[in-house]
Amino acid sequence: MALVDKFFNKILGSNTDRYLKKIAPVVQQINLIEPSLQKLSDDELRARTDKFKEQIQNALQGIENKDERRKREQEVLQEILPEAFATVREASVRVTGMRHFDVQLIGGLVLHQGKIAEMRTGEGKTLVSTLPAYLNALTGRGVNVVTVNDYLALRDAEWMGKIHTFLGLTVGCIQNDMDDYARKEAYACDITYGTNNEFGFDYLRDNMKFDPEQLVQRDHYYAIIDEVDSILIDEARTPLIISGASDEATDKYYTANQIIPQFERGHKDEETKVTTGDYLLDEKNHSSVLTEKGVEKAEKLLGVSNLYDPANMELLHCVEQALKAHTLYKKDHHYVVQEGEVIIVDDFTGRLMQGRRWSDGLHQAVEAKEEVKIERENQTLATITLQNYFRMYEKLSGMTGTAETEAEEFGTTYGLDVIIVPTNRPMIRKDNSDVIYRTLPEKWNAITDEIKQLHEKGQPVLVGTVSVENSELVAERLKKIGIPHNVLNAKYHEREAEIVAQAGRKGAVTIATNMAGRGTDIILGGNPEFLANDYLKRKEINPDEAAPEQFEEELSKAKRVVDAEHKEVVAAGGLQILATERHESRRIDNQLRGRSGRQGDPGATRFVLSLEDDLMRIFAGDKVRSMMEWLGMEEGVAIESKTVSKQIERAQKAVEARNFETRKHVLKYDDVMNKQRSTI
Incomplete structure (x- = not known):
């Protein structure tokens, strides 16, 4: 075709x-x-x-x-x-x-x-x-x-x-x-x-x-x-989904949560079909299930003779959700805990999803895991895709x-x-090939070194991470070597406009989750309006209350600074995007690349990866690892290979196809309900 x-x-x-x-x-x-x-x-x-x-x-x-x-x-x-x-x-x-x-x-x-x-x-x-x-x-x-x-x-x-x-x-x-x-x-x-x-x-x-x-x-x-x-x-x-609280008790989630840390991960031998351990974890399909041994252990720890007895089905459900909460959902990656509340982090945008809750008891299981107040499970009142x-x-x-x-x-x-739609000016940004290391420590060391070099050169750098946890890991490393930086993630979203406005300044280092991938326009040299507001704040003047002539005076000063910095940043090579991991969607990667090279500006992008990254480990690890061994790669040495990059892209396409099937399934179910909504 x-x-x-x-x-x-x-x-x-x-x-x-x-x-x-x-x-x-x-x-x-x-x-x-x-x-x-x-x-x-x-x-x-x-x-x-x-x-x-x-x-x-x-x-x-x-x-x-x-x-x-x-x-x-x-x-x-x-x-x-x-x-x-x-x-x-x-x-x-x-x-x-x-x-x-x-x-x-x-x-x-x-x-x-x-x-x-x-x-x-x-x-x-x-x-x-x-x-x-x-x-x-x-x-x-x-x-x-x-x-x-x-x-x-x-x-x-x-x-x-x-x-x-x-x-x-x-x-x-x-x-x-x-x-x-x-x-x-x-x-x-x-x-x-x-x-x-x-x-x-x-x-x-x-x-x-x-x-x-x-x-x-x-x-x-x-x-x-x-x-x-x-x-x-x-x-x-x-x-x-709009839901209302149900009458279901929450104490079973606490009970289930207490036994999960005693469970051991097992494996299934594909030839003999024999399973070991208490549960099997399938990260590719985002599922974890109890083995027979695990069910027996759960029954013993909970003091019940048959977990599959109709009277215990609710408890079994709580155990299964508790297992998912512990094995598939990570704090500061899938969610954050703020003021005693578990808040979901959107996997694609990196933003907090205030008011949204996982269904089917999963949110309660995560609340039990994090030892915060468990809210009652909700029942669906209205829904639409x-x-x-x-x-x-x-x-x-x-x-x-x-x-x-x-x-x-x-x-x-x-x-x-x-x-x-064609661009107004030709795109001159340089998208470099992926650089791949064997282990995570090697990758983080290389990223830290590159940020240091770019900062000393005066070139602004946007470091893209896939989770709050990783953005804080990079920030901690930079703090140790004394490199000033800003962090933009779901925890610090209120400073978003301010951080983005100055991310293009000379030598600026900005560490960001997917939040920086959309709706953000990073101007080389900085944003004069934000800089003018900053000047006013330094004089202890509220920008909202400043007289027009005061703001104009500071804006004029800010424009001179920004114009001078713009020339220096362009000479240094423009905004460098340093991505620390591939997202499961190619579009999210492309969105991050798109922060650089706006309106004909110079810029460059590079993905620095490791075989231990989630996407590589779960979807492309074995093939890429064998390729790298074949290429004779040594520890501490990175490899740049178009063949390896293509293999990673294939893995992303496979995940995208799976997600497309999920959306089709959700839509098929909702189409039936949609006929009812239309009739009413």
Whole structure:
């Protein structure tokens, strides 16, 4: 199939190439309109919004049939698109000082037409979304702009919202701590920003209400999803669930937890099928099960004659979950403990998942393991998958820096095409081959040495780790050798904006989990606005209360410092990404790479790995180890091999395929329930 695709691409050009040729005249048309809009006053520019709305209403007058009305609505939006996009571009220049590049106009067209725009980091995806958001909001039916976290939702609503309010539209933002009244007001706005979880849970809560007046959401018309692969692919493995406390007692979890440390891991001989030990651990399939010997030991320790007796089934379940909690779930990797509470860490984003709990008693088992208060197990009251929630929208679109690897799933599950939008400036970042060591200590020593060299050279470095635990391990090593650094992980998320803003400064060392992979724009030389705020704080002036002239004075000083540092950092080679492990998803690795080389800046990336890394050990260890032995690798010496890198990529593809199957299974189950939801 791949060969056939390559053959047709050679003759006809790729889907993206054909699409870009088709829309080139529209971009040209927008550019031709621009000079006439520059002559308008602010009020005249703003008045165009009412003119567009009137045009849409006139076109729809007298059309009663729903399908015909939708069709005509999209036709008229396409007719006014060049004028509307040109209006947003001019408003943006006046309000934010930013003018949409031609490639951003292309991105806006892709989004308006219900497709996914793959755009590189630093190409201004946030600004791109203002174009289709404004155009579709003119219908009065409400546009939802979906982001991965509350911080980005609020940032974008305030930052990009200025453009929309300047043009006479209303902008709302859904935040986690809002009551129903505030939510209803936000949804009633022309454009509403929020996270996928907030939108999804509001829908579930609405489904549980009896009075239509109490509903907070409107119809699902058009959604623009930022970091679309994170939301529609990564998050889609877990359905959204609203639950209520059950009457089940929690003491059995304490009992089960006390016996697990006495269990020994066993192995199964594939030839004889004989098992040893008390339990078998399969990290590849993320499962652990008791052996016959383990069941007997559990019965003896618990003082029961038959653990499989119907009267003991609940206790057996607690033992099985306790075993999982101890063998498969690691503190500061899968979860953190804060103020006596077990909080899940999102495996893909590295962020805390406040309010989310593992189901089926697993969360209680982890709470028992960590000796914190065990909350009662919940019973499901309402549930929906993200796939089925977002498939309710009449029109869906998204943008990300990494979508191409999942193009097939976007097509089959959501009917979304992926269009790769060209960069505004050529990409000059250098992606180096993986460097692989035998053991973890060898790897960490090499990483520490490289950070030291880069810091002394004045080149900023972003050290990517896959867990809170590893980020703290690197930080401890740097502390010992006196290298100043910042740590960005789920424990220190409140300093995120500040840390990211200065990660591109001369000699800066930033250690980060996957949190730094999305929605972060690292500017070489630093961010002048944040630096100006820092100068004010040093003078004991609150930046929010500073007089405009005070801020301008400090900003002017900060810009001079940043400009000088920018030149030095560029000369040093730009931002160096030093990744300490491969993630199970290639997209997460690509997201991390994408932090460097923004808008034509120089930069470099390298993955420093070991055979003892989780992905290597579980999925690719034996093959890679035999390759490295064949290549005659000695202890303490690293190897760079494209063959080995390809083997690692194969392992990642295998994990991605397994995760795709999980999502399909979750969706298949939810499709049955979705028919009931639709009927109700």
